[in-house]
Amino acid sequence: MSRLLDECFAANRQWAAAAVAKDPGYFKRLEAIQRPELLWIGCSDSRLPPNEIIGRASGELFVHRNVANVVEHTDVNCLSVLQYAVDVLQVKHVIVCGHYGCGGVRAAMQAQRLGLIDNWLRHIRDVHLWNREELSAIEDPDARANRLAELNVEAQVANVCHTTIVQDAWQRGQSLTVHAWIYALGDGLIRDLGMVISSPDQIPPEYRLFA
Ligand code: CO
Numbered sequence: 032m033s034r035l036l037d038e039c040f041a042a043n044r045q046w047a048a049a050a051v052a053k054d055p056g057y058f059k060r061l062e063a064i065q066r067p068e069l070l071w072i073g074c075s076d077s078r079l080p081p082n083e084i085i086g087r088a089s090g091e092l093f094v095h096r097n098v099a100n101v102v103e104h105t106d107v108n109c110l111s112v113l114q115y116a117v118d119v120l121q122v123k124h125v126i127v128c129g130h131y132g133c134g135g136v137r138a139a140m141q142a143q144r145l146g147l148i149d150n151w152l153r154h155i156r157d158v159h160l161w162n163r164e165e166l167s168a169i170e171d172p173d174a175r176a177n178r179l180a181e182l183n184v185e186a187q188v189a190n191v192c193h194t195t196i197v198q199d200a201w202q203r204g205q206s207l208t209v210h211a212w213i214y215a216l217g218d219g220l221i222r223d224l225g226m227v228i229s230s231p232d233q234i235p236p237e238y239r240l241f242a
Pocket of ligand 1: 074075076098099130132133134135136
């Protein structure tokens with residue numbers, strides 16, 4: 032095996048031993064049950080380890096990641112994570128967290144062929160088109176990409192709220208709030224974009240599944 036992978040196994044043994052030294056029942060307890068209150072939907076970017084940046088231990092964060100944190104209403108992978116988190120684990124909050132300097136967002140702004148992923152990034156091209164006026168007024172290309180990253184998070188929060196999963200939960204009176212956050216690689220801090228949705232009155236009537 033490569034040296035890098037050997038290092039991974041060595042680090043894993045050290046980590047597991049340290050956890051048991053600190054708390055002998057640690058893995059036994061975690062093995063028995065997981066009861067996270069948070070679902071994190073974030074970018075796959077290697078610089079955003081979700082548990083680490085918000086100080087959550089194992090068992091405290093249910094996670095779905097993909098390129099540029101897209102929530103697409105026919106993506107059975109993302110929807111399955113959301114459904115399990117909401118219906119079975121009964122998480123209280125869904126956090127969509129994007130980040131400034133997102134390569135996926137930047138790629139979606141360029142006339143450039145990257146491969147299969149261009150089909151995925153089409154969702155972000157749509158967000159760009161919907162906000163064309165605001166974005167074209169921003170001259171600096173990095174600032175424009177960062178604003179699109181924010182708008183993309185907001186669009187994906189809306190997509191979470193429009194799912195049958197979230198609307199069914201609200202309909203049965205389950206408490207569930209969806210949040211739009213963005214992380215800055217440059218300082219390690221998360222900004223709350225202030226979009227906090229916890230009831231169907233906050234979504235457009237065209238998307239409401241219950242009268
Ligand atoms: Co990214």
